[in-house]
Amino acid sequence: MDAFQDHYPDAVAHCFGCGRLNAHGHQIKTVWNGDETVTRFTPEPYHTAIPGFVYGGLVASLIDCHSTATAAAAMYRQDGRGLDTLPPFRFVTGSLHVDYLKPTPIDGALEIRGRAVEIKGRKVVVETELRAGGVVTARGTVVAVQMPADFGAAPPAPHR
Ligand SMILES: CCCCCCCC(=O)SCCNC(=O)CCNC(=O)[C@H](O)C(C)(C)COP(=O)(O)OP(=O)(O)OC[C@H]1O[C@@H](n2cnc3c(N)ncnc32)[C@H](O)[C@@H]1OP(=O)(O)O
Numbered sequence: 001m002d003a004f005q006d007h008y009p010d011a012v013a014h015c016f017g018c019g020r021l022n023a024h025g026h027q028i029k030t031v032w033n034g035d036e037t038v039t040r041f042t043p044e045p046y047h048t049a050i051p052g053f054v055y056g057g058l059v060a061s062l063i064d065c066h067s068t069a070t071a072a073a074a075m076y077r078q079d080g081r082g083l084d085t086l087p088p089f090r091f092v093t094g095s096l097h098v099d100y101l102k103p104t105p106i107d108g109a110l111e112i113r114g115r116a117v118e119i120k121g122r123k124v125v126v127e128t129e130l131r132a133g134g135v136v137t138a139r140g141t142v143v144a145v146q147m148p149a150d151f152g153a154a155p156p157a158p159h160r
Contacts, residue, residue: 003029004069007083012090017065030069037070039112047106054104063128063140064096066112071124071144074116091144104137122146
């Protein structure tokens with residue numbers, strides 16, 4: 001499968017949600033399906049919130065990394081460029097909003113579908129739905145911002 005995340009340069013392939021080089025992470029894989037993007041992920045028993053149901057942090061994490069990947073893919077598509085072409089488009093999360101509509105059953109694959117609804121400058125707004133057994137159990141909106149070249153270079157001011 002040729003997923004968006006397979007094209008992330010090694011230097012940004014360690015994310016807990018989507019990095020293919022993070023052995024302990026979710027390693028999600030996202031692909032186009034028409035104008036939508038799709039990720040499928042099967043939770044493990046240890047992803048439990050309440051027995052039988054998925055931990056909300058996992059749901060948020062899946063929506064988050066699915067959406068940042070969607071933002072990058074949408075930007076490449078808008079520019080008519082392949083995912084491997086330079087300079088790379090890489091996005092980080094500026095804002096993550098999740099509505100938990102129903103408990104998400106833990107037994108079975110989850111399907112996450114997203115769509116870029118706004119592309120403006122370095123910002124892409126992505127709307128995403130997470131389904132279990134065909135039922136939408138969570139909905140998210142992510143503001144993804146193109147990663148600045150100096151990301152993390154300026155340390156926060158020391159605590160007083
Ligand atoms: C690359 C592979 C890894 C994938 C990562 C997966 C997801 C992650 O876990 S990322 C880690 C979590 N996120 C972070 O650590 C990000 C920390 N924050 C930052 O570095 C900065 O605040 C950053 C980059 C988001 C934005 O800063 P900056 O580059 O200065 O953006 P700035 O020029 O102010 O804003 C650009 C646009 O984004 C919008 N924006 C920025 N932050 C936000 C926000 N929090 N909420 C809403 N909109 C925002 C601005 O309004 C602006 O939009 P517009 O052009 O319409 O006015």
